[in-house]
Amino acid sequence: MAGGRSIWPWLAVAGLVAAFLAVGHGHGDHDADARSTAPHSTAAPTTSAPTRSATPDPNDPAQFAGPVVKYARQAGVHAQLLMAILYNESYKPHDPAFERAWQKSKPDAAFGIANMHRAAFDDTKRGRPFANRSWEELPDHPDLAIQAAAWYLHDLQAQLPAHRTGAYTTDQLLALGYNTGTGNMRLFAEGTSPGSQARSYLDTLRGNWSKAAQALK
Structure with missing residues (x-):
């Protein structure tokens, strides 16, 4: 996440998340949304009853493809990188009240x-x-959050060293910078090996890379 913080503290509040969603402050029962609803009809077998389509996952960044493309272009960063980072950061529920x-x-x-x-x-x-x-607006305004993330990546890119000895691509370094901060990003660009949490973030990014490309089609 931007600012160099680890994602792991959020894993410790899984129980709190579940309790929070259970009392109605979240986006609803995701499992229930994913289940198909079989029609209870007495019509003849040849009559097909309408089925309800599953509700899209409110935490899926694919719904923000438009703003991702728009703000990535304005900031001069790759839209696929920005979308992949949003997937990386979707590990917790983005509910404003929560x-x-x-x-x-x-x-x-x-x-x-x-x-x-x-x-x-x-x-x-x-x-x-x-x-x-203001920062306090971010939970209620996804477009603002995406715009800020795009320009944060732009600023990280401007701080990459001109000569790099590390094995990472520019996009990978920017993702590492997003997760661990500018100073660490520069060290990784100069050959320092990332720690376990940074490597995990990068592995997750690689896993989300094709998903991000699909979301932008």
């Missing part, structure tokens, strides 16, 4: 579908079209 409730007990928590921390957002927005927006 994010704000969690932030009350963990003030340094990240906000929005791109999991951006306050300091990263405030640094990125300077001189940008969204300079008058």
Whole structure:
């Protein structure tokens, strides 16, 4: 997530997430949404009853393909990279009420579908079209979160060393920078081996790479 924080603390609150969704503050019962509803009809067998289509996953970044392409182009970064990062960051429910409730007990928590921390957002927005927006808006405004993430990647790209000795591509380094911060990104570009959490983030990105391409078609 932007700002160099690890994703692992969120795994410890799985029980809290489940409880939160169970009381109606989340996006509903995903398992129920995925189940098909068999029609209870007494009509003749030749009559086909309508079936209800499954509700799209509200946490699926594919629904934001338009803003991803738009803001990636404006910021001069690859749309596939931006979309893959959104998939990486979809490990927790992006429900505005849940994010704000969690932030009350963990003030340094990240906000929005791109999991951006306050300091990263405030640094990125300077001189940008969204300079008058606030970090607190991210949970309610996915477009703003995507725009900020795109420009954060732009700023990371500007800080890559001109000469690199590492084995990572530019997109991979930017993803590592998004997850671990600028300083670590530069070290990785110069040949330092990432730690286990950074490697895991990069492995997840590789796994999401083709999914991101499909989402942008």
